[in-house]
Amino acid sequence: MSILSVKDLRVTFDVPKRGAWPWTPPMKLQAVGGLSFDLEQGQTVGLVGESGSGKSTVARAIVGTVPATSGQILFEGTDLASMSVGDRRRHRRDAQMVFQDPLAALNPRMTVGDIVAEPLTTHYPEMKRAEVKKRVGEIMERVGLLPNLVNRYPHEFSGGQCQRIGIARALIMRPKLLICDEPVSALDVSVQAQVVNLLKELQRDMGLSMIFIAHDLSVVKHISDEIVVMYLGRIMEAGPTHEVTTKPRHPYTQALISSVPIPDPVLEKARPRPVLEGELPSPLNPPSGCVFRTRCPKARPDCAEPKDRRQYENGVRVDCPYFEVKDALAV
């Protein structure tokens, strides 16, 4: 049984119309529309897509800070929506999250020790202070921080260190599932590598299952076993990392991969790139049919028809009937 199974997840937000009466029905913003994927024990799923594609909303729905409008999120076989209060508390312990902005995710008025200890003191209020201190020291060392820094405040640390503190806070409860919401996009490239390697190492040692969200395919491919490419809240392509990154099928995935720079100026200059025109359409008023058709280089008239475009090839799901396998030069 997979540890996490998301089935046809939809998340809709109400957006009140500007200047409207309080009783006029609000506009519906569909942030996630019919997302499904499974996460196996000890594996990593990478969610990729540009800003506004609903990646973070998926993460928030899984930890339960945003309610799912429809569909199911099964955590170890139990639906999140039908959980009792006790189950929900246990789920809070088992699923932890690492945030995008490392400094904003830490309360500036609390010491690092208190921040890391907060999950422990919340779920085990009876735990002795010495025991809490010991656990905090252990996990700090585990993420590569000196345990004697517990009395310092977040603003005294660098971005990479802050992210390690965030990881320590997420891991102190020994969760089964770790959701990383763009954990490295606010960091320097050299620090990114450190944090990604740390996460990989921790995953191996602690048997974590992970959901790794990023807009940068080159980061995701290092850590994920499977990749889900999202656009405007819908899946465009999903499959094993190697297949998706080396043989992208969906035109959107191809565009994403072509935007990753190659560290060789000659190759970089020579390669053709399908550049995407325009901006992400408004999720308040998504295009009919395939949501990508307004920017797709291969769009045809029948792309506007609402129908299931799901295709399977070689273990990869592609939501485009006109896909072609294209070898990626490099990611």
Next chain:
Amino acid sequence: MAKHANPDADILDEVQEPVNEQVKGRSLWADARDRFFKNKAAVVGLIVLFFVTAFAIFGGLISQYEPQTVDFSLMGAMAVNGSPSIETGHYFGVDFEGRDLYARVVQGTRVSLMVGVVGALVAVVVGTLYGAIAGYLGGKTDDVMMRLVDVLMSIPFMFVLILMLVIFGQSIFMLFLGIGLIAWLDMSRIARGQTLSIKNKEFVEAAIATGVRPLTIILRHIVPNLLGIVIVYATLLVPQMIIFESFISYLGLGVQEPSTSLGALIRQGTQQMNNGTLWMLAYPLFFFLITLFAFFFVGDGLRDALDPKDR
């Protein structure tokens, strides 16, 4: 740079102390304290405030007379014999009834400071919690709670307070109640506004995801982060409350005899202005003014210290 092959090297390099010794962190409060003490006007204000408070608390110890005792030996010749002098023991002279003005000013300062501080305290505790809860819960609860504040604010409070004092009798309790009712309204609006921006920060979301209870989130994550602004506003509120009380007392509706406040003393002083006894006005007014100035300077200094971005 071989040592950088170890990804943790940069982190380990930063700290040279032995590992088992705990490093003392510098909190944002400590930073703010340093900034505050660099501000000369604010420090002077703080010192003045310290002396005024000491005067209000311990001033009675060196007084030669009780504040209520009338010095009958001066009767009829107050303007001549009742002037401030060390010899007679009336350091600040006597008031129009022959009572020792020094003892009266000590008592008046004490009452005025108390009114100001209690008013500000009520505002801080009630206003902050009310505003933080309204802002954090949001939605309908927020609407109802803040509309209630709007309704209360639209009532002309000076008028209602005067009516209350007339109907229920003039007592210091009534005064506290009136000031308490009005003081927290502005504070709750400020606290709510700050909460709205703080509650969308990721550390609050992290706390929610961890399963921390809403009240704990408000007290542990929201309130400490809006306390800076609240403290600034509170120190600026204290002089406002003192002025408010003095105004009520000046109208003759506030603190009642034999107790007194700076406002009541100033009122009595102005009534005697034409009789050549200006000291009756000068001493209470002096303490009134330096207290207000000191509070304003301290409040200003705190604002610069606590949110340096807003300078």
